[in-house]
Amino acid sequence: MAIDASRGFSQLGGTEDPPELVQLLTPEGERVEHPDYDIELTPDEIRGLYRDLVLVRRVDLEAVALQRQGELGIWASLLGQEAAQIGSGRAMTDADMAFPTYREHGVAWCRDVDPVKLLGLFRGVNHGGWNPAEHNFHLYTIVIGSQTLHAVGYAMGIQRDSAEAAALVYFGDGATSQGDVNESFIWASVFNAPVVFFCQNNQWAISEPLEKQSRIPLYRRASGFGFPGIRVDGNDVFACLAVTRKALDDARSGQGPTLIEAFTYRMGAHTTSDDPTRYRVAGELEAWKLKDPIERVKAYMFKNQLADQEFFDAIDTEADQLGRDVRKRCLAMPDPGPLAIFDHVYAERHALMDEEREQFAAYLATFEGADGS
Amino acid sequence: MTTLALAKAINEGLRKAMEDDPKVLVMGEDVGKLGGVFRVTDGLQKDFGELRVIDTPLAESGIIGTAIGLALRGYRPVCEIQFDGFVFPAADQIITQLAKMPMRSLGELKLPVVIRIPCGGGIGAVEHHSESPEAYFTHTSGLRVVACSNPADGYSMIQQAIRCDDPVIFFEPKRRYWEKAEVDTAGADWYPFDAAKIVRPGTDLTLIAYGPMVKTCLEAATAAEEDGRSVEVVDLRSLNPLDSALVMESVKRTGRCAVVHEAPVFSGYGAELAARITETCFYRLEAPVLRVGGFSTPYPPSRLEDHYLPDLDRVLDAVDRSFTF
Ligand SMILES: Cc1ncc(C[n+]2csc(CCOP(=O)(O)OP(=O)(O)O)c2C)c(N)n1
Ligand SMILES: [Mg+2]
Numbered sequence: 001m002a003i004d005a006s007r008g009f010s011q012l013g014g015t016e017d018p019p020e021l022v023q024l025l026t027p028e029g030e031r032v033e034h035p036d037y038d039i040e041l042t043p044d045e046i047r048g049l050y051r052d053l054v055l056v057r058r059v060d061l062e063a064v065a066l067q068r069q070g071e072l073g074i075w076a077s078l079l080g081q082e083a084a085q086i087g088s089g090r091a092m093t094d095a096d097m098a099f100p101t102y103r104e105h106g107v108a109w110c111r112d113v114d115p116v117k118l119l120g121l122f123r124g125v126n127h128g129g130w131n132p133a134e135h136n137f138h139l140y141t142i143v144i145g146s147q148t149l150h151a152v153g154y155a156m157g158i159q160r161d162s163a164e165a166a167a168l169v170y171f172g173d174g175a176t177s178q179g180d181v182n183e184s185f186i187w188a189s190v191f192n193a194p195v196v197f198f199c200q201n202n203q204w205a206i207s208e209p210l211e212k213q214s215r216i217p218l219y220r221r222a223s224g225f226g227f228p229g230i231r232v233d234g235n236d237v238f239a240c241l242a243v244t245r246k247a248l249d250d251a252r253s254g255q256g257p258t259l260i261e262a263f264t265y266r267m268g269a270h271t272t273s274d275d276p277t278r279y280r281v282a283g284e285l286e287a288w289k290l291k292d293p294i295e296r297v298k299a300y301m302f303k304n305q306l307a308d309q310e311f312f313d314a315i316d317t318e319a320d321q322l323g324r325d326v327r328k329r330c331l332a333m334p335d336p337g338p339l340a341i342f343d344h345v346y347a348e349r350h351a352l353m354d355e356e357r358e359q360f361a362a363y364l365a366t367f368e369g370a371d372g373s
Numbered sequence: 374m375t376t377l378a379l380a381k382a383i384n385e386g387l388r389k390a391m392e393d394d395p396k397v398l399v400m401g402e403d404v405g406k407l408g409g410v411f412r413v414t415d416g417l418q419k420d421f422g423e424l425r426v427i428d429t430p431l432a433e434s435g436i437i438g439t440a441i442g443l444a445l446r447g448y449r450p451v452c453e454i455q456f457d458g459f460v461f462p463a464a465d466q467i468i469t470q471l472a473k474m475p476m477r478s479l480g481e482l483k484l485p486v487v488i489r490i491p492c493g494g495g496i497g498a499v500e501h502h503s504e505s506p507e508a509y510f511t512h513t514s515g516l517r518v519v520a521c522s523n524p525a526d527g528y529s530m531i532q533q534a535i536r537c538d539d540p541v542i543f544f545e546p547k548r549r550y551w552e553k554a555e556v557d558t559a560g561a562d563w564y565p566f567d568a569a570k571i572v573r574p575g576t577d578l579t580l581i582a583y584g585p586m587v588k589t590c591l592e593a594a595t596a597a598e599e600d601g602r603s604v605e606v607v608d609l610r611s612l613n614p615l616d617s618a619l620v621m622e623s624v625k626r627t628g629r630c631a632v633v634h635e636a637p638v639f640s641g642y643g644a645e646l647a648a649r650i651t652e653t654c655f656y657r658l659e660a661p662v663l664r665v666g667g668f669s670t671p672y673p674p675s676r677l678e679d680h681y682l683p684d685l686d687r688v689l690d691a692v693d694r695s696f697t698f
Contacts, residue, residue, distance in 0.1 A: 073497045073675055102499075124675030127500050142501050143459065144431055177430035179462065205431050207407035213430050279406040338680040341673045352639060356668050360680075363690065 019217045021231050021263055024238040027291045029299025031238075039242040043306045049237050050301060051315050052086045053294045056106040058319035059115045062326050063105075063122070067272040071330055072122040076103045080235070080267030083293030084200050086110060087240025088168065088262070091248055092136075095165035097158075099138045099151040103200075104170050111137035115322070116329045125333055145171060145178030148197065152187045155195035155251070166194040166251035168244070174205025176221065177213045185225040185259070194251035196244065197222075197259040200234060202266035207279040219261035227257045234264030235293040265291075338364060374557055380413050380550040382524035383489075385558060386531035387414065387451065391421050397535055398443060400427040401436060401453030401489075410455055411491055411550055433463035437488065441471055444484045449535055451487040458501025460490055464509070471540045472515030483538040487531070492520070493585040493635050494682055495548035497675045504672060505636035510542045511613045511645070518613040519566055520544035520584035524554045526564075526610065533566035546585035569616035571623065575605030578629035578695055581620065581646060583609040586633045586683060593688035602692065612642060620646070621653045628659040631691040632666075633683050639669035660698035663691045 022037050041049075060078050067075040078085060085106025092098060098107055105118055113130050120129035121140060128139040141147040151169030158165045175181050176199060188195050201218055203210055214221070222229030232243040240262060247258035265288040269276050301307045342357040377385065391397045399414055399421075405428040408415030418426035429436050433454060440450035454460045460467075467488070475482050494503030510518045517539050521527045527545065534541040564570065572587065573594050580590040587608045594604035607623055609616065624630045630650055632643035647662040665683045673681050 074499060121499055121674075124497060124499070124678075126674050127671075142499060143462075174431040177432040177435065179432060179434050205402075206410070207403045207405070208428050208431070212428050273410075278408075335676045336674070338677060341668055341670050341677055341681060345670050352669050356670075360668070363687075366690075367686075 019219070019231050021233050022239050022243055023233040023236050024242060025236045025296055025300055027235070027296050029296045029303060031300065034239075034242075037239065037242040037246060039238055039245075041238065046297070046301060046306055047311065049086060049090065049241070050294070050297050050307070051318070052090070052106070052109060053082045053237060053297065054315050054319050055322055056086065056109045057082055057294065058323050059109070059326055060105060062323040063119060064268070064272060066119070066327060066330055067122070072119060072272075073124045074271050074273055075122050076271045077268035078103050078105050080265045080288065080293070081200055081202060081262075082106050083237035084198075084234040084240050084262040084264050087237040088170075088198050088244040088260070091241050091244035092168060093165070093248075094136065095163065096248060097136045097138070097151075097154055097165065097167045099147040099154070099167065099169040100140055101144075101147070101170055101172060101175070102140045102142050103172075104140070107170065108135075108137055111135040113137055115326050116333070119326070119330050120333065123330065123333060125336055145175040145180040145184075147171070148175075148181045148184035149187070152184045152191075152193050152195050155188070155193035156191055158194050159191070164252055166196060166248045168196045168198055168248065170198050170200065172205060173199065173201040173203065173210050173218060174208065174213055175199075176218055185222070185227075185257075188257040189226040192254070192256040194254070195257045196247040196251055197257060198244065198262065199259065200262045200264055202234075202264050204266050204270070204276075204280070206270045206274065207276075209280075217261065219259055222259035227259065229259040229261065231261045231263055234262030235291045235296070237293060237297060264293075374555045376553050377524045377528070377556045377558075378551050378553045379521070379524045379527045379545070380411050382527040382556050383413050383521075383531050383545060384415055384417070385556070386528040387417060388420070389558075390451075390532050390535040391417065391425065393532075394449065394535075396447060396449050398425050398427065398448050398450045399453070400429050400440060400450055402429060402431055402455050404428060404453050409453055411547065413489070413491075413545070413550075414453065433459055433461075434466050437463040437466035437471060437486070440486045441466065441474070441484060444486050445482065449485045449487075451489060451531075451535060454488060454490045456498075456502045457490050457492045457504035457506055460488070460506060463488075467510070467516070467540075467542075468513050472513050475539070476515060484540050485535070485538050486540045487534045487543050488541070489531075489543045489545060491547040491550070492544045493546050493548060494672060494678050495585065497678070499675070500672065503675075503678065505634065505667065507542075507544060507612055507634075508636060508640065508642050511642055515540065516613065517541045517567070517611070518544070519611045520546070521610070522546060522549070522582075522584055522587035522608050524552070525556045526608075528556045528558065529563040530566040530610070533563060537566075544584050548585055549588065552588075567611040567614055567616070569607055569609045569611065569619040571605060571619070572608045573604070573606040575603040575627065577603045577627055578631065578692055579605045579607055579620075579623045579627045580631055580633060580688065580692075581607045581609060582633045583612060585635060589683060589685060590633055590688060593685050593692065596685060596689060597692055602696075604692065615646075615649075617649065617653070620650065624650050624654045624662075625657040628657055629695045630658070631663040631688070631695060633664075633688055633691075634666050635682055636667055637669045638664045638666040641666055660695045663695055665691045
């Protein structure tokens with residue numbers, strides 16, 4: 001028998017039902033019950049979530065525009081993933097620690113990181129921009145999957161401190177193929193570490209669709225490693241909040257790790273450098289537009305009279321102000337001086353850094369005056 | 374002769390190699406439909422199919438490890454590492470397995486695996502997208518390490534790398550991908566891919582470079598001419614093996630030498646060259662061998678990269694310094 005190496009996902013598991021998705025709010029804005037995950041939210045909390053969603057989308061839009069105008073080198077848009085990020089981000093307590101990829105601008109928002117600080121890395125003025133310890137929000141990690149092991153190690157520290165906290169680590173569907181991510185599952189399981197793995201399955205890893213990474217739904221990976229996995233509607237902010245809160249509670253109370261697969265969609269390009277028309281069809285995008293994470297909350301709020309037009313207008317005005325403010329402060333962000341290249345490479349004084357800094361300063365001095373400066 | 378950009382020239386070279394030998398495979402992240410983030414594999418999957426042009430799962434250790442297995446089965450995989458900074462998850466497979474397995478088998482096994490790595494900075498990218506990791510690989514015996522600097526070499530060197538029975542690390546200077554030049558795609562009379570080349574003759578000083586810095590050195594040589602200095606430029610092309618004969622002949626003739634690369638100077642490839650040249654040409658040297666390179670720091674944020682990377686002025690500064698001895 002010839003082996004068909006090109007056999008795809010669709011030919012597999014045809015008899016199985018599609019996996020269940022935890023959903024508390026339908027795309028039409030209907031509240032639905034789930035036996036294991038329910039959530040009581042006050043009108044204020046719901047209005048707060050809506051505000052978060054709108055504001056982070058606005059910051060993201062502004063960043064895309066700034067990139068188009070040459071003010072940022074590149075930007076990785078979170079468009080479509082707002083609910084996954086705000087829901088999970090708001091599930092954390094102050095003591096919990098988040099480990100993001102490069103796309104978690106919404107989680108950063110929940111951790112009170114000034115949005116302008118996110119732009120530094122993309123503008124090319126620094127590699128980070130915020131103090132992770134101050135926000136319990138680690139630096140962005142660009143090397144796919146590395147941060148999952150850091151989160152597990154951090155969680156092992158929490159365990160040894162007997163602290164009331166957990167680590168929450170973000171990664172994509174593509175990342176699940178990396179050795180580091182699989183190792184992090186093993187470590188978390190073996191040490192029963194207080195960590196929650198939050199995989200935003202946005203269906204694409206640049207140009208590669210999910211079936212290039214997995215033939216089973218990603219949340220099912222967890223069972224092989226010995227901990228629970230759950231799939232949640234990643235465009236449902238209530239469900240993401242409920243599921244993540246439960247997983248974090250479990251982790252903090254010594255019940256070990258959980259893998260959450262937030263089923264969502266990357267509405268934009270992979271980054272501003274990418275051209276998705278080369279590899280995906282427009283119909284897919286149209287279908288996901290109907291599941292927009294913000295529209296469903298708005299519909300729900302309208303239906304239940306949790307807010308009036310005045311409220312929505314006020315949020316839009318606030319969003320525009322925020323966008324303008326982010327733009328203004330981005331443009332004002334100074335370039336670092338050339339000698340900053342040698343700063344912070346080592347914690348302690350270092351002879352080679354001193355030597356090269358001195359040599360470079362002397363070299364730069366030879367240009368002074370040449371152009372009247 | 375046709376005019377091709379470097380990325381397109383390598384693409385044509387890959388296509389030719391795949392046509393010539395059905396055992397040649399292309400594999401990596403996004404190399405299929407997308408054609409790679411730099412489009413170097415553009416159109417290959419369409420023409421050669423998914424069995425020969427493989428979009429792999431997102432795992433570099435997996436890419437190289439399975440390429441080794443495919444090579445054991447008689448295939449000639451050409452692996453793409455998407456960016457220089459992402460080769461490190463594959464370091465174990467490259468260093469402990471790929472480089473050493475042929476020797477362990479007493480020559481019975483051959484691993485004709487090519488690892489293409491877009492390298493170097495200058496494109497305003499975020500971190501891990503501008504690295505020059507060549508010294509890690511030249512330090513690993515069992516690997517051939519080459520770097521192309523122009524479209525004609527891109528076209529011929531990739532085909533020679535694929536035909537070579539040893540594993541080859543193939544560096545492509547990403548900031549030169551869009552630069553065009555004449556390429557002879559008809560002839561097969563290739564300049565050997567493990568030989569260096571004098572790309573500009575001169576009499577007063579030898580600049581040695583490879584990959585992205587060759588162009589910078591050629592510009593520096595032109596500028597130096599205005600100061601009355603005749604600067605020779607050697608494009609190494611192959612870092613391991615090193616074409617010692619050509620390098621030493623040049624330096625003995627000019628008596629002065631500077632090595633230029635983007636990688637940090639400290640423990641960089643230039644250190645090996647400087648030591649060898651000093652050992653071989655000591656009595657003919659008018660000045661110590663100078664090194665121009667990146668600083669011994671992590672690659673900086675992109676707004677500082679023009680300071681970090683050697684440029685015309687930094688190379689000319691080294692030329693000037695050489696003449697003060
Ligand atoms: C180790 C490593 N290999 C390759 C890359 C290049 N790269 C950047 S993002 C990406 C796809 C990531 O997909 P996924 O994990 O699904 O996250 P998403 O971008 O969809 O949020 C790749 C291949 C990288 N950053 N790190
Ligand atoms: Mg993805």
